[in-house]
Every structure is written in C-alpha cells, then in structure tokens.
Amino acid sequence: MPETMTSRERVLAALRGDPVDRTPVVNPTSVATVELMDLVDAPFPDANRDPELMAALAATGHTELGFDSVMPVFSIIQESSALGARIQWEQKDNWPTVKMTQPIYRDPADIHVRPDVLEHADTQCVLEAIRILRRRFGDEVAIIGKSMGPWSQAYHTFGVENFLLMSNDDEARTRRVLDALKDLTVDYANMQLEAGADAITLPDHATGDLVSGEYYHRYLEDMHREFAERIAGPIILHICWRTVDRMPYIANTGMAAFHFDSKNAPAESMAAVDGRIRLVGNVNNPETLFSKGVAEVKAQVMANLEAGVQMVGPECACPLQTPIENLRAIPEAVREWSERRAPHA
Numbered sequence: 001m002p003e004t005m006t007s008r009e010r011v012l013a014a015l016r017g018d019p020v021d022r023t024p025v026v027n028p029t030s031v032a033t034v035e036l037m038d039l040v041d042a043p044f045p046d047a048n049r050d051p052e053l054m055a056a057l058a059a060t061g062h063t064e065l066g067f068d069s070v071m072p073v074f075s076i077i078q079e080s081s082a083l084g085a086r087i088q089w090e091q092k093d094n095w096p097t098v099k100m101t102q103p104i105y106r107d108p109a110d111i112h113v114r115p116d117v118l119e120h121a122d123t124q125c126v127l128e129a130i131r132i133l134r135r136r137f138g139d140e141v142a143i144i145g146k147s148m149g150p151w152s153q154a155y156h157t158f159g160v161e162n163f164l165l166m167s168n169d170d171e172a173r174t175r176r177v178l179d180a181l182k183d184l185t186v187d188y189a190n191m192q193l194e195a196g197a198d199a200i201t202l203p204d205h206a207t208g209d210l211v212s213g214e215y216y217h218r219y220l221e222d223m224h225r226e227f228a229e230r231i232a233g234p235i236i237l238h239i240c241w242r243t244v245d246r247m248p249y250i251a252n253t254g255m256a257a258f259h260f261d262s263k264n265a266p267a268e269s270m271a272a273v274d275g276r277i278r279l280v281g282n283v284n285n286p287e288t289l290f291s292k293g294v295a296e297v298k299a300q301v302m303a304n305l306e307a308g309v310q311m312v313g314p315e316c317a318c319p320l321q322t323p324i325e326n327l328r329a330i331p332e333a334v335r336e337w338s339e340r341r342a343p344h345a
C-alpha cells in the first residue's frame with residue numbers, strides 16, 4: 001500500500017482512532033542510545049540539560065531509526081529537578097535518576113510548588129528542545145512531550161516506599177499529596193503543547209508490581225479523567241509492568257492512548273480496553289530489543305499488528321545499549337506487514 005500520509009498525520013490520526021495508511025511507529029518514551037549519541041555528538045548527561053543537544057538526539061528517532069515520532073524527554077527527572085529533588089546526573093551510559101534516599105517531602109504540608117517552578121532550566125530545556133524540533137521538522141513528524149503524573153512525582157519527592165506506605169495507611173493524606181502535585185502535571189503538559197508538541201506522554205507509575213488495579217481505580221482514575229479534560233492535546237498514559245487489571249479503568253479516562261508493557265499480551269490488552277482507548281506498544285526491551293535480534297523484534301511487532309494494536313513501538317524507555325538494527329527493525333516490520341496486506345501493488 002503506498003504511503004499517503006506524513007508521519008505526523010499518521011500519528012495524530014491513530015491517536016484519534018481515525019484510519020491510517022499504515023500503522024505508525026511511535027515512541028512515547030526514550031529511544032536514545034549510546035550509538036545514537038555518538039552519531040550526532042549529543043551524549044548524556046548534557047543531552048538532558050542542553051536544548052540543542054536534546055533536540056539533536058531526539059531527532060535521530062526519525063532520521064536514523066525511521067520512527068514516525070520524535071521524543072526529547074529521555075528521562076523522568078526534569079520536573080523533579082525543578083522541584084528541588086537531588087539528581088544524580090550520571091554519565092553517557094546511564095539515565096539521570098532522583099536520589100530517592102534523600103526525599104524532599106515527608107508530609108503533604110511540605111509541598112510548596114512555587115508559581116515559577118517550571119521556569120527552572122531543566123524544565124525549560126524541554127520546551128526549547130520542542131521548539132527546535134518543530135522548526136526543524138515542520139509538519140513532517142509528530143513531536144511527543146512528557147509530563148510526569150502526581151503518583152510518579154510523589155515517588156520522586158517522598159521516596160517510593162514512604163509514599164506506598166502512605167497510600168496503604170492513609171487515603172486522605174495520599175489524596176492531599178496527589179492534589180498538591182497535580183497542577184504541575186497539567187501546567188507542564190500544556191506548556192509543551194504550546195511550544196509545539198503534538199501529544200504528551202503522561203507516566204504515572206501505579207505499576208503492576210507495586211499497586212493493584214483497585215488502587216488505580218481509587219486514587220487515579222478520576223484524576224486522569226480530569227487530566228484528559230484540562231490538558232489541551234492528546235495524552236498517552238504510560239504505566240509499566242502488568243496492567244491488564246486496570247486497563248478497563250484506564251479506558252474510562254478519555255485519554256487518547258495507553259502505552260502498555262510486554263508483560264501484557266497484545267490480544268488480551270485489546271480485549272481489556274474494548275476499543276475505548278488506543279494502545280501503543282509493546283516490543284519488549286530487556287529480552288528482545290536489547291538482547292535478541294532483528295527476527296525476534298519483527299515477530300513481536302507482527303504480534304501487535306495482528307492483534308490490531310494501533311501504534312507500535314518499544315514498551316518503555318529503551319536500554320541505552322540497545323543495537324540500532326533492532327530499533328530499525330520495528331518500522332521495517334510494519335512496512336513488510338502492510339505491503340503483504342496490500343490488495344494489489
């Protein structure tokens with residue numbers, strides 16, 4: 001089938017649930033690798049703090065890998081840094097992380113989000129990178145931003161264990177934390193859309209290994225519905241691990257898409273969301289993209305396409321040592337599949 005849409009048109013149509021000329025290859029999270037950093041001389045940690053380098057590295061997702069989207073927010077710490085969390089910036093071969101052993105909050109009353117918090121250099125860097133990418137690519141490619149949800153932000157500022165204990169013991173206190181952090185998520189998402197992003201990935205790590213689907217329903221479903229109303233563009237919710245038990249709740253939020261993990265089979269996930277939200281995923285990172293070959297990657301892409309998953313890409317941020325050929329195999333597999341299905345050439 002001849003391709004009749006630009007990458008950007010294709011991604012935006014898929015996010016809306018409209019017809020596409022072929023399934024778009026989308027990365028709601030990072031596809032940055034050490035090889036790509038070398039190719040454009042934009043290494044970590046600087047590529048997380050300098051907008052020119054951030055944009056140069058993000059662009060390789062389209063120019064080198066052939067994805068239909070570019071995504072400049074490689075880490076999960078830009079807003080945490082702005083809030084004053086202690087960041088370990090690491091080196092080229094590692095993502096920056098929050099030092100969660102030194103939490104900045106202990107009580108909901110400790111949370112003071114200053115009105116100018118997003119003026120911080122580490123949050124502004126993303127906005128500038130988005131503007132650079134928009135100037136460079138025009139309407140050719142979809143630009144995806146990222147704004148961390150309040151559940152994730154609570155891990156970063158209270159410490160994972162402290163926050164999980166709170167969520168177990170004290171529902172009212174937990175809600176005060178989430179309420180105090182939620183405007184930051186909305187404001188940062190809207191600023192990125194204004195800077196030129198087409199869609200926003202919203203990671204909110206109520207992950208299957210840490211909390212139940214019931215927790216998602218109790219604490220996050222309504223808040224995520226509120227995000228879908230207050231954020232002025234398509235949202236891609238990202239939650240790792242096994243999530244089939246919360247997918248029916250996630251499908252109620254009105255968000256555009258859910259970025260799902262390979263611990264959930266494509267067909268059972270499509271059944272769980274029942275057409276009420278689009279899915280994007282779910283090629284496995286550690287076992288397939290990182291340590292297997294092109295044939296195994298293509299087989300996973302095909303499994304998603306056969307199940308009707310609307311957008312295909314890695315399940316989460318790729319390991320930085322992922323081989324480029326394996327990432328390139330994703331768009332190759334999608335093209336091979338759609339050519340095979342074309343009625344007549």
Ligand SMILES: [Zn+2]
Pocket residue numbers: 238239240315316317
């Ligand atoms: Zn993830």
